[in-house]
Amino acid sequence: MTIFLVSPDELQLNISAFHILDTRPYVHYLEGHIPGAVWMGWDIWCEDAPIHAGSALKQPGYWGVLNDDAPEALADTLGQFGVSSERPVLIYADGPRSKGREARVAWMLLYFGLPSVSLLNGGWSTWLRQGGDIQTTISQFSYSRIRLNIQENRRVRLHQMLATMKQGSHPLFIDTRCYREYIGQIYDYQPRLGHILGAIHLPYTDFFDDEGYFVTRDAYFQRLPLEILSASQCIPYCEVGVRSCLFALLHELYTGQVIANFDGSLMEWALDETLPMEL
Structure with missing residues (x-):
């Protein structure tokens, strides 16, 4: 279980081999994404901030502790995003402006035990510069079952x-x-x-x-x-x-x-x- 880098050229040649996750803000996903990509936010997997934390920390994206208290429920939710242990996952965001969104989701999936996780080198902007296709409709995908193997x-x-x-x-x-x-x-x-x-x-x-x-x-x-x-x-x-x-x-x-x-x-x-x- 390790991380890989995939170039835009490599992805264009083998796009059907990956289950693709777009980790940019959802509004950007709706404006256009790599064909077949499914949106996944990093912050939807986090615990709620403690009661004594200030109100700012209780907003989405302001508390980062991963919630892994219910593995069966987590596996079910991952399946609702089409994530499977049998198919390699490729994750992208948009370079430094995304501040690591793609890496956080990749880290989480590796922590959950997925065997093959890749990052798109250069992200969305490079995909566009190199003439990659764009999809503006929400991707359809099949529900998957996954067994977590916490690392x-x-x-x-x-x-x-x-x-x-x-x-x-x-x-x-x-x-x-x-x-x-x-x-x-x-x-x-x-x-x-x-x-x-x-x-x-x-x-x-x-x-x-x-x-x-x-x-x-x-x-x-x-x-x-x-x-x-x-x-x-x-x-x-x-x-x-x-x-x-x-x-x-x-x-x-x-x-x-x-x-x-x-x-x-x-x-x-x-x-x-x-x-x-x-x-």
């Missing part, structure tokens, strides 16, 4: 991190947000501003080249802080565990190492005022 090594939860840290182990936190978020200059709806104490900064935009493709393996290693290669445990995060998936999956693609994503990310960490942060 716990792909996810790290807050209570697990705190237990490990209490035993004296200190992971390297990787903040994949933009620099102004990292130093606490924007988004004051967050419980606290700044970053997790000691976290290094590796913005998600570093994972794309100027044309919206994912960076090559060589470019990835050129941009990778040396601390990551020597760390015994790396934990990527962002605001709600979406942009952090870009790092986790590209790192896996280019090194073969599975990195666990902190899906609760800064929203969950900052909500607990006892946990250390800095500007």
Whole structure:
């Protein structure tokens, strides 16, 4: 179970081989999408924010903890999107402007145990530039059955991190947000501003080249802080565990190492005022 990249050219040649998921905002899907693509939002799979969280965090997309409490119901819902273990899934969004939507859905499906998950390299804009066909009607698909096979090594939860840290182990936190978020200059709806104490900064935009493709393996290693290669445990995060998936999956693609994503990310960490942060 790993992640793959598929180019627009490869997809055009083998489009029938994939069950395609469009993870852009639904309004953009309705305006036009890759033929056969089914819309799937990343935030519909999340838990509700805690009761003591502010009203902003209770809006869709502002709380990132994945809800996997009812595996049978999850499998049924995935089937309603046509997702099957028997057919490879290809996921796309629209490059850096989508801030990791496609990676979050890909990470989730890999966590659920799907054997073949791919990302469209370059996303929607590149598909258009290369003359890909456009469909404006909602895609029809068959209901599928899927059995989940949870891959716990792909996810790290807050209570697990705190237990490990209490035993004296200190992971390297990787903040994949933009620099102004990292130093606490924007988004004051967050419980606290700044970053997790000691976290290094590796913005998600570093994972794309100027044309919206994912960076090559060589470019990835050129941009990778040396601390990551020597760390015994790396934990990527962002605001709600979406942009952090870009790092986790590209790192896996280019090194073969599975990195666990902190899906609760800064929203969950900052909500607990006892946990250390800095500007």
